[in-house]
Amino acid sequence: MDSHHHHHHLCYNMQECLNAIQNKISDCNSLQDRHGSRYLINGKVVIEHSPGLSGPGKSASVQVYSSTVIDPNTMKGKLSGKACLKKGKSSKKDGTKTTVYKIKLHVEPGFGNPGAFLIENNHKHRFFLQSATLVTPENKVIHFDCRSWVYPIKDTNTSRLFFSNTCYLPSKTPACLVELRKEELESLRGDGTGERKEWDRIYDYALYDDLGNPGKGPDHVRPVLGGSRSRPYPRRGRTGRPATKNGTINLDTYVPPDERCSPKKLSEFIANAIQATAYFHLPEAKSLPRDSSSFESFGDIRDLYSNNRRQAMRGKSVTEKVKKFVPAQLFKDVTHVIEEVDIKFPLPQIIRANQFAWKLDEEFGRQMLAGTNPTRIHCLREFPPRGTLTESHIEQSDIEHNLDGLSFEQAMKQWRIYVLDHHDYLLPFLRKMYSEGVRPCASRTLLFLRNDATLKPLAIELSYPGSSNNVDGMKTMVLLPEKEDIPQALWQLAKAHVAANDSAYHQLISHWLHTHAVVEPFIIATRRQLSVMHPVHRLLDPHFKDTMHINALARTVLINAGGILEKTLFTGKFSMELSSELYKQWRFDEQALPSDLIKRCMALEESENPRGALMLFQDYPYGLDGLDIWLAIQTWVGDFCDIFYEDDPSVKSDTEIQAWWSEIRNVGHGDKRKEQWWCQMTTKADLKRTLTTLVWIASALHASVNFGQYSYAGYPPNRPSRCRKFVPEEGTMEFAEFLKDPDKYFLNMLSDRFEASLGIALMEVLSRHTSEEVYLGQRATSEWIDNKQVKQRFEKFNKSLREIEKQIMERNGDPELMNRRGPAKVPYKLLYPDATKVDTPAGITAKGIPNSISI
Template sequence: MASYKVQVATGNYLLGGTFSRISITLVGTQGESPKQELNNSGRDFVRGAVDEFSLPCEPDLGSLLMIRLHKDPYLFFPSDGWYCSYVKVKTPRGDVYTFPSYQWLEGHGTWSLREGTAKKIADDAGNQLLLDHRKEELKKQQDFYRELEVRLKGFSGLRDSWKSLEDIHKIFWFNKTPVSEYVAEHWLEDSFFGYQYLNGVHPTMIRKCTEIPPNFPVTPEMVAGCLGPSTSLQKELKKGNIFIIDYKILEGIPTCKLDGIQQYLAAPICLFYLNPKGQMMPLAIQLSHTPGPEIPIFLPTDRKWDWTLAKIWTKLANFHVHEVNTHLLEAHFLGEVYVMATLRQLPRCHPIYKLLIPHTRFIFHINTLARTSLLHPGGFLDKAASTGREGMVQLMAKGTQTTTYASLCLPDDLQQRGVTSVPNYYYMEDGMKIWTAIENFVSAIVGFYYKCDAEVKDDPEIQAWVHEIFTEAFLGRESSGAPSTLETKAELTKFLTMIIFCSSARHAAVNSGQFDFAAWMPNTPATLRQPPPKVKGTASLESILDTLPDVSSTCTLLVVLSVVSYPLHEQGRLGHYPDEHFTEEEPKRHIAAFQERLAVISKTIEERNKKLALPYSYLNPVLVENSIAV
């Protein structure tokens, strides 16, 4: 009688093993085996184990197509979960088939696993068994996954003002980093203020200014002293050396009261000058989009604390746009839609499912924790941020109407913002290296499974997938520029590159430095307790301390940001795929080539950073997660 050799791998996770009775059915082109229990002497299916079994089977089953794993009760043991990594089967002819699982099998029941070769729906044409399996799997996934609501949560505490900057240092010690100490030392410097819009936690907003907006009446005389005697504002505009940050999206966003004390927010416009030294220097700040007698334009030549206060108001605005829209919306919540569409519209055997699934790990977990532990009503935003929960919801609603596909595709984004020639823009330099590495990898995978553009256009699962993303992430807005269909290999490659880049590198750039740049609270306040100044000449250190967040709000922010900025786990590193969803040799070679490119990028970044007073490491591939895991 013929014998099939079966290997079953149990994941090395806490409680990954099972006490249930495990049986298997082999399904081939010439029939299927009877259900047979997998049982050796002693304990099987323990955490991290690879168990081997021999299955007698009289008929030749032909080429194996799938297996069925049956998980049934054993004695009086309760129902449990089992993390099955993979199953390998060696036939009597010596052929080896791999059936990837990499999932928790909860409770009792039967799970069908396909042979690991990635297959588009067109590849299953003529095999009703495999077509039915695709359909049944997607039906189960679509029934299970539901779009999730946004909820908010946080903390509370003391409401005293800070007595001095030295007092802020006293709570700053508990989790300092080299970057946070640098920030505390240099936060007042204009060059460092500008640096942060290139290489800080929000490097995606600054853009070239070709003409001064009519509602920002900066005159050449105002900034002449900052530009120097041999040039002028008009000359620098023509040279392309003037840049702008515009927080118009904050207009009309309501603010809240914290312990009965009204909090405030402004919608600033800030002008920058790229000087001959390659420094991005702030030139002028206006704290409203409606100019008037009580809306002064603040300048670097003003009194120290007037100018400092204007920069603090700008950093408050930056905190809200960064945290709510760039981080929460564009990374976490759009990322959740990408994952949801992948799970709901692509069967596990689809090559694009296999490509994307490592970049989806933990997002439901971290987003659920955010909703239940940080973001629910009465939580962090209601107790430490000037918008409160209601303002945050309105700001995010505005963000959903303004986010564009181009802003998420790094080459397009840089081009549209006019910043491709800005020097010392390490987010751009490192980001483009990673984007190109991802694009080359994705292009190779797409090219292996799709031989021509028509195969992309005619793949109904891919079209359902991209349409769900267009509908749910971009709200069906044609103005977003996001595709609702994909008709070429190039379009599919770009879309996949965007998803992987935003789930890994872009998220790292806007997340990993949060504690570094906010630990020194005056550099990144989440709220301010006095209204924006209507005149110059009144600010002092004392008035700034009365304006900055109180002790409780500061500590709340630091605790939250210290949690979300923790280092990654080794298994989650970009390009590291411990779960082998691809079983063919060519995709494995492309993965290895991708890892080699990332290693070269990492070495290049580390060599450059040795020469910098403040290293930029947020896009070093060894520090970038595969997915949005925090």
């Protein structure tokens, strides 16, 4: 065919198309003319752009399903024709470009109300669909809160379905939507095979089998966690990918698109990480192959925060480094943030007001109640503690003179002896952890609750492996705060070992395991078993934001073989095994704050009390503020459930909730499926308690153990994360060395410069709030649910949180409450909700409870 002829043929086809389109339009117009504009559904669609990518415009089209008129052929709601997105109006805010498109859908008379819509993306790029609003001919406005990526149909082979913001229990679903509801859930479950591609929206479970990196040698082999009696663990999201063997940071791990951080958040996160670790990319850091020297003096440590290191470096060398491990599209998103990196660690709160307060015993005790890890201390009800592996070597007679005139028995009866216990669970690991540069101890610390409610340390018991040739022998040493013949400095060394134990427990258990890891199976089960239309899905969704993505990043940078936690904690390559060992003790029901406080004897059970527990002493900041927040969450969750569930049978007969609960127990936390403590989910009380606990873990519990990290652990002497020397025994060479220069011995015992700086950098990244954080008592959009009653109750929840904020500020100002500020003058704000935040100042604020585990 000659080109001229070919050209002519094309024109002819074009002409034919144009004529057809013209006829279509006149058909529509005549329909409209006949009925005025009555059968027109108008709408707008809001789309957010990835930097550098164009919006879809006319290459995206929308079709609407009726929620009131069924199509007898499909048994689904009647489906409208397609309408393209037109007349996009763009605007920019904080560097994010948003476009609002209009759509016009012609429908037959009696089409009824839209209940869902399909969107098809024939554009070459994905786009982020924020929301859609449709207005029916009768002027009924229907909202769709979408917040999801829509990928090109060439990748997905299928259009994307969105349901309106109206919630229905499964049995109350409009007939038109029943089939759609079922199909959508089935597609999200996938078939459990194949490698996930970026655009797959599939939720499934996997074991933690990707932490090791055997390709790098036997030192990088790690056991699989989960799926066995010896190493139980919660499940993670399945990617279907072989674990990477080349040891690169893989920021491209598969995470279902709706769980991914926004481009803006990810670029902030990466920029923060680069800023924090820039220290390691500096030219002068190069000259020290890996600066394993110790700090020379306390002043030397303070220099890390001082102005003389304030060189802003142009992002050249850093940008090159980043390019190596960041996917190309992501690199485009973040380059503008990396332009100028200023390396200077802010001064941690613990040394701001008083640079030596951290050394005081009172501050040491206070941090167990109000520091980064306030969830481990418990009241001792019998001595020696029952069920322990080992006899305690602490003699009652050594400590009785410190009990304000009471005998040990009397003090214990009055609930005034406390213990911070990091002993038995560590014992089996100590010998293995003993290595070049690590001298591990297991510790028990006894404390006395004084009349002013401050905690006075009484004794520290340390167990540690004897010399390497004495294989079985565990040695023990008991240190007391003020024995005349033992200098105060020796006691300081013992406290450092306790802090190292507590740091590892905090990072691996209180923080990673008890929030990040245990919540992931709940997220997967929610997406697989509860339709987006399910009210409980609506309730929980904000509390799951970004968690799966953060956890996936953690698996490639933090908790993996050779990752940052192994490099900075004394537990080294046994870190995650230890966390599996402690998962054996985890119980979901005990994660409810009142149960936790009662179990640790920090409070008494009190069923008449709406909080469910009565604090034993008021000056336990975490416990007191926590119970207020717990009650507020419990009331809100209760109000919410009462709107949708009339009675116990309505919970029992909710097929989706039952499938959800069964999957959490049998699959997501499957290694615990035989445990008796799981509730049966047959009553409204079961459901309310479960949801309250879940919201508490994802919001307040996580905030309390995460956002105080830099304030306290940003200064290594206060919370060392590993010790390189044991407390010296009298008569040894080490003891002589210690006597000569106790400060120097202490500094040599801490992590070396490299590890300490890496640890500080990590604390800084984890303690930051990002600018798009949504806080407890807030929602990302006011149209998150179409239900007036729910919105009124939510407003009530927000009000109660603002009341709590006032109370917290009053408590912090009360001179009677010594533990609220302590000698270091760090006010306790980790459970201050900040529910009024609108434009969040990002950064390290040491306050604010985000809705979800989003960092």
